[in-house]
Amino acid sequence: MTHTNPAYHLKNIRHYYGSQKVLDIDDLNIKTGSITGLIGSNGSGKSTLLKMLAFALKPAKGQIFYKGREESGFSPTVRLKVTLLTQNPYLLKRSVFENIIYGLKIRKDTNHLEARVKTVLSTVGLDYGSFAHRRWHQLSGGEAQRVALAARLILKPEVLLLDEPIASVDTKSAGLIRKASLKARDDWGTTLVIASHDLQWLYSITENQISIFNGKIFPGGIETIITGPFEKTGDKAFVKKHANGQPLILKAPGPNEENAVIRKKDILIEPSGHDLTKGINRLSGHVAAMHLEKETHHIVATVLVHDLSFVLKLTPDQAGSFGLYPGKNITLGFYPGDVEWF
Amino acid sequence: MDFIVEGFFKALELLINGDGSTWSAVLATLKVSVWSLLISTVTGLPCGFMIGYFDFKGKKQLRTVLDTLLALPTVFIGLVVYAFISRQGPLGEFGLLFTLSGIVIGLTILAFPVVTAITASTVEGIDPDLKLTLISLGAGKRHILTTCLWEVRYGILTAIVNAYGRVSTEVGIAMMIGGNIKYHTRTITTAIALETNKGMFADGIALGLVLITIAFIVNLSLSFLRKQ
Amino acid sequence: MNKKWIMNWVIVFFMTMGLAAFAQAETKSLMMATTTSTEDTGLLDYLMPLFEKDTGIALKWTATGTGKALKLGETCDVDVLLVHAPSAEKKFIENGFGKDRKEIMYNDFVIIGPESDPAGIKGKSLADALTAIKGKQAQFMSRGDDSGTHKTEQILWKASGLQVPDKETWYVQTGQGMLATITVAQEKNGYTMTDRGTYIKYNSQNKGNASLKILVEGDKNLLNQYSVLTLNAAKCPKAKYDLAVQFSDWMASPKGQKLIGDFLLMGERLFFPNAD
Missing domain, CATH: 3.40.190.10 (Periplasmic binding protein-like II)
Structure with missing residues (x-):
């Protein structure tokens, strides 16, 4: 097990539910010991991807390499190292204590159970004395989520996958889940992959982000996606008509390509020293949200142009010079040629 | 009205005084219901679990057949079993007609689809997140199977209670196969039918009370178990 | 723990039932x-x-x-x-x-019926009584179950020179035992034929004051x-x-x-x- 190998390497993954393609990943690496955020709307393929990373779901096509070795589901080598906390974690109809040690019993690792349960419960902010012997139905949503997390943490997993871990919990639980997850990485070098709708929370915990749209992966994090319908104007250009009259000119797509993405680096702000001149799409909107990237201290800003949201990334200096704040009206630009279709 | 009130007092009198025919009917009912329940659970539970747990060709059709069997009229079961275990029938040499064992066969046929169908439905209704959760905790196929079985234990209890309700209140099979033999195959239900026929309502009510009491105790201990 | 105690209790119960079933000495x-x-x-x-x-x-x-x-x-x-x-x-x-x-x-068999005796058969000979019942179309309960009593009853209709009733509306075939049939007759205020023993039992259940009375008895054809x-x-x-x-x-x-x-x-x- 060398650290030169990424925790995961996915190659040419395709997966379908019936005839509908739900996952289409050409290449994806997740570094060992990294904390990766997974951003995407409902039905984008997030949960499917997480199940695949947990080896609970076999892709229809493609290969998954775990630390350099190709693996598939149910192989004990990975089954016991990777664990997934599902969106609605299922607690077994047993006591909290029994729920937490379930995984250990499978691993026949049953020394000092009480002490270990005590430790892991305190990590997720629950008191052993008052919680260990509660029944599964005597817990609030946040408590149940934390118990489920404790049942994973006690396994000291190499990889911890969290699917919307704070979607239905209170603020206090959200904080405790964040803290406990970070501790796992710091203590044992656990690789974390976290999917969440709460971008603020996600940016505060993850080091890099992957966004996923209709099963397609964008490793640079959240990007601007423009969906149809489009109008064709000549061979080389497509137009997206906008309710407030600002048309977007896009280069024509290739065959079977339906959606357009504009990368963060290709979106410019006026005035910026760039020449927002002829041939550029010029759009005015207002800043809707700003997130700080934990690792790089860059700022990811979401700008609403009518009902389309554009995502762009700024250095701290740039952000300062533009004097950006949520609600500020700004003008954006991008070149039709910079659009990528998929 | 009098005979109804009289029935309640007669019930207490019969039970406290240890009336031989009353207690033998109670015991016969317990024996046949417990045995048929035991056999149908031991056989029906694995069948129901497999039908619910695994996907296979013809599963839908099998469920339809099972649901039809649920509605099997007890007199029809009685007729078929009678035909088989009568001395003339293929199983005649075992001499099962007019015995408690004969009733147990009939009641088992009655209870088996109940246990199987309800178990299958319960297992089919297992939260899909359960399996995912178990895999993610490192469980292998064997662990997943046994844990699923333990998770649906309350559903299985429901299946058994339902089956118990059917077999303990059944009268057609007990009458046809058991022959309502006093001190031997007379069960609470056939005794009630007989007493009503004879116009002896008090005795019938007495036995009815016993039946209700047994059902009450069974349900009480189950709800107690469920609370644990 | 309580739960274990219950499980043990349940197991003991099953075992007992099991032994009890097999312990039926041959x-x-x-x-x-x-x-x-x-x-x-x-x-x-x-x-x-x-x-x-x-x-x-x-x-x-x-x-x-x-x-x-x-x-x-x-x-x-x-x-x-x-x-x-x-x-x-x-x-x-x-x-x-x-x-x-x-x-x-x-x-012996007797014909019993309500005290009001709508067909007026009291004290009549068997043949006259059956003829009167048929003539008045009074309700008559038959066992209708191919029992000894039923067979005798059919013979008696014939012996009285009458056709055995079958689908007549006043002729009710209960398909049940003797006491049950008497109970039906009592509810419908009708006549029926019963062996004397069962009638006495029925009368004793009603403390000697049954609503159906013996109306015809003593005919030599009524021997059972x-x-x-x-x-x-x-x-x-x-x-x-x-x-x-x-x-x-x-x-x-x-x-x-x-x-x-x-x-x-x-x-x-x-x-x-x-x-x-």
């Missing part, structure tokens, strides 16, 4: 098919322990009609019969199903003969022929005959022993 037992009248009157309850004490044989019986009882004999599902339809019994033996037929006792039949061992090798003979002999013995004669209900004798 004593000598004799399975008899008989008519509802011998059970309903309590005669068999009275004789069973005495017979067991004398012979060590446990007597079990299923009470149906004579027709069904003979059928159970044909299919060898019982060991011995106690029935009351002489002509059908003789045919049963002629057909090779039965071996011996021993006449044991008799009682009970016999014990053993099965032909050649046809039914599994039937316990030896025990059946013991039962038959015991019933016909001076002791058995005396016991039958001593069986009283409300001070009345229900069955009259008449073995040779």
